[in-house]
Amino acid sequence: MRCPHCRHESDESARFCARCGAPLGGASGAPARPRDARAYTPRHLAEKILTTRSALEGERKHLSILFVDVVDSMRLAEKLDAEEWHRVLDRVFEILAAAIHGVEGTINQFTGDGVMALFGAPIAHEDHARRACQAALAARDTLRAYAETLRPRGISLAVRMGINSDEVVVGKIGDDLRMDYTAQGQSVGLAARVQQLAEPGTVLVTESTARLVEGFCMLADAGMHSVKGISAPIHVLELCAIGPARTRLDAAARRGLTRLIGRDTELAWLESILARSMASDGQVVGVVGEAGVGKSRLCLELARRCVARGVALYEAHCPAHAATVPRFAIRDLLRSFLGLSQTDEVDVMRRSVAEQLAALDAGLADAVPLVLDVLGVGDGAAAPSARSTADLAGFLRRLLRLRSVAQPTLVLIDDAHWMDPASHELVRELAAAVRGTRTLLLTNFRPEHRPAWTGGSHYHQLALSPLGAEAARELLDELLGSHGAVSGLAASILERTGGNPFFTEEVVQALVGAGNLVGERGAYRLATPVEALALPATVQALLASRVDRLGEVAKQVLQAAAVIGKQFDEPLLRVASGVAAPRELDAALADLEDLDFIRLVGLSPHPEYAFKHPLMADVAYRSQLGERRAQLHAAVATALEKLRADRLGEYASLIAHHWEASGMRFEASRWKRRAALNVANIKIGQHRRRPRP
Numbered sequence: 001m002r003c004p005h006c007r008h009e010s011d012e013s014a015r016f017c018a019r020c021g022a023p024l025g026g027a028s029g030a031p032a033r034p035r036d037a038r039a040y041t042p043r044h045l046a047e048k049i050l051t052t053r054s055a056l057e058g059e060r061k062h063l064s065i066l067f068v069d070v071v072d073s074m075r076l077a078e079k080l081d082a083e084e085w086h087r088v089l090d091r092v093f094e095i096l097a098a099a100i101h102g103v104e105g106t107i108n109q110f111t112g113d114g115v116m117a118l119f120g121a122p123i124a125h126e127d128h129a130r131r132a133c134q135a136a137l138a139a140r141d142t143l144r145a146y147a148e149t150l151r152p153r154g155i156s157l158a159v160r161m162g163i164n165s166d167e168v169v170v171g172k173i174g175d176d177l178r179m180d181y182t183a184q185g186q187s188v189g190l191a192a193r194v195q196q197l198a199e200p201g202t203v204l205v206t207e208s209t210a211r212l213v214e215g216f217c218m219l220a221d222a223g224m225h226s227v228k229g230i231s232a233p234i235h236v237l238e239l240c241a242i243g244p245a246r247t248r249l250d251a252a253a254r255r256g257l258t259r260l261i262g263r264d265t266e267l268a269w270l271e272s273i274l275a276r277s278m279a280s281d282g283q284v285v286g287v288v289g290e291a292g293v294g295k296s297r298l299c300l301e302l303a304r305r306c307v308a309r310g311v312a313l314y315e316a317h318c319p320a321h322a323a324t325v326p327r328f329a330i331r332d333l334l335r336s337f338l339g340l341s342q343t344d345e346v347d348v349m350r351r352s353v354a355e356q357l358a359a360l361d362a363g364l365a366d367a368v369p370l371v372l373d374v375l376g377v378g379d380g381a382a383a384p385s386a387r388s389t390a391d392l393a394g395f396l397r398r399l400l401r402l403r404s405v406a407q408p409t410l411v412l413i414d415d416a417h418w419m420d421p422a423s424h425e426l427v428r429e430l431a432a433a434v435r436g437t438r439t440l441l442l443t444n445f446r447p448e449h450r451p452a453w454t455g456g457s458h459y460h461q462l463a464l465s466p467l468g469a470e471a472a473r474e475l476l477d478e479l480l481g482s483h484g485a486v487s488g489l490a491a492s493i494l495e496r497t498g499g500n501p502f503f504t505e506e507v508v509q510a511l512v513g514a515g516n517l518v519g520e521r522g523a524y525r526l527a528t529p530v531e532a533l534a535l536p537a538t539v540q541a542l543l544a545s546r547v548d549r550l551g552e553v554a555k556q557v558l559q560a561a562a563v564i565g566k567q568f569d570e571p572l573l574r575v576a577s578g579v580a581a582p583r584e585l586d587a588a589l590a591d592l593e594d595l596d597f598i599r600l601v602g603l604s605p606h607p608e609y610a611f612k613h614p615l616m617a618d619v620a621y622r623s624q625l626g627e628r629r630a631q632l633h634a635a636v637a638t639a640l641e642k643l644r645a646d647r648l649g650e651y652a653s654l655i656a657h658h659w660e661a662s663g664m665r666f667e668a669s670r671w672k673r674r675a676a677l678n679v680a681n682i683k684i685g686q687h688r689r690r691p692r693p
Ligand SMILES: Nc1ncnc2c1ncn2[C@@H]1O[C@H](COP(=O)(O)OP(=O)(O)OP(=O)(O)O)[C@@H](O)[C@H]1O
Pocket: 248, 249, 252, 257, 258, 259, 260, 261, 262, 263, 289, 290, 291, 292, 293, 294, 295, 296, 297, 298, 415, 445, 446, 475, 501, 502, 505
């Protein structure tokens, strides 16, 4: 009997495929069906995928692909009774699914005796490579433990894994959550090939994945390898463990942070609120700004100053992948309050908590079991409940007050835009509790996030803008150095990165990675001329995940705007986007303005907008397929012909550009001729007006 899933021929009486364990029709009479990803997918993830699928179809996405395969499955299948083999494989799939879904990846396909999983699409994540690595490591470790339980029965179970990060074009997403895709070049095949190269029980990643997880994961060089279908040998690395960096700033610090540039005014403002807080008038600050603008860095600078002056620092950092992990941030903060490390032995932690709480205040002893539970070293009996949350809030308030009596205190909540909801509630309690204490609660988050602690007369907000032109130039000098040819590059980097320090660092890093720049940071030389500045994968992922979180109409409007250009007016956008209903377009524009994608730059004669960040326009443009872009370019050209009918000469070259981009060569050359004629007429006009000698 032939397996409907992996096509393997099994015995006629078999109920399960001898190779992949899929149920077969036949003896039991059950219809043979391949494994269905839905059966392994938690409902909230399935719903998230199904509600956003139509907005994703036909888009170009940067993502990470994980392939997992059971080693020697044929031999294992032979050794075991078919039903038993089916049970083993089921357990393997359960372990894989838990690890993959734990970081919001999706299983795209069961490949017989393994899976193919995607991270970054259909659910958008700016840290998709990191999530893929985390899932692979979690699965590797749990599978090792499971394999140990099988060993006494003579079964040696192991899997190989491979990860690659690249672009694919998203096709249809079916009800079974399976996403069809068109691989760009080698992207998907490469992940599969890298998996085949892996030793049993190990994970290999390609260079493009390695670059994205630098600092976050520990990698070991696994050499150059020739793989089928690719002419040049490829460099692969073994993924060994989670690395020491918790946040992106941590990872950057490992490369060496550049000098803090251009934030004197902001620091002076923060210092004034700090001074007030230290005088028993506790305050709360929210530093708000777009991704990569330097919120964490500014807070780090203040924290360093505080520590140097003897202020106690307690901190929690919220990584993106922990946004759905209940109480993650509060656990981090509790560890910091109690001077514990993630790697401490369980016994050491338990003893330390009991001793510290007893020494602080006799009344805190009751809280020991709760604190141990939150730290993940309790007896695990109590699941988080309303009661335990209230108790925990009470405990945190007391702890904060006691600490600040002993020493002035800075509590830092970093990257609060990734905070899990349970921790969020508790930080709100802390914000209320700092009043009247020697505490400054310093938080930072992106503008699309509105935490609950932002009210109250003791709350202050600092809107952090990108670096001004002078400071951005200084940062570039610091990064690039002043070598003649290199400094010529600075102007175009500045124009593209708009003063965002993270984007600036990444664009420079991408030029180093591509071999355009050689040497040391701060003293680079230009090795090969730069044709066009590439969009770094890190920046693309970050901006693309912001676009994906938009509603469907807002996204459609943003994409049409990107085709028009960096600046656009409302009537043109209305025609080009196809969103004709005034209310719908107004709401979409208001959303885009609110979320900092665009800003209003003029009102007369029509509202005119510009992309807030030049790279956002690039990302929104690139994510669309060529065919869709061509249609939009044609729509823009037609709209311009109509809306600018009284000034066609002035707009002729722009109209020609849009016709050209839409592939309509005849129209393009017609408008080019008209543009040339217009230039000639202007010249003649000028010539006639010029006084004759
Ligand atoms: N004023 C500055 N001078 C020099 N480097 C800076 C400055 N501000 C930020 N950077 C650098 O830019 C990078 C991004 O900064 P940071 O991580 O603080 O951004 P962020 O606003 O916290 O971003 P996110 O919203 O993603 O958390 C870091 O490597 C940081 O060191």
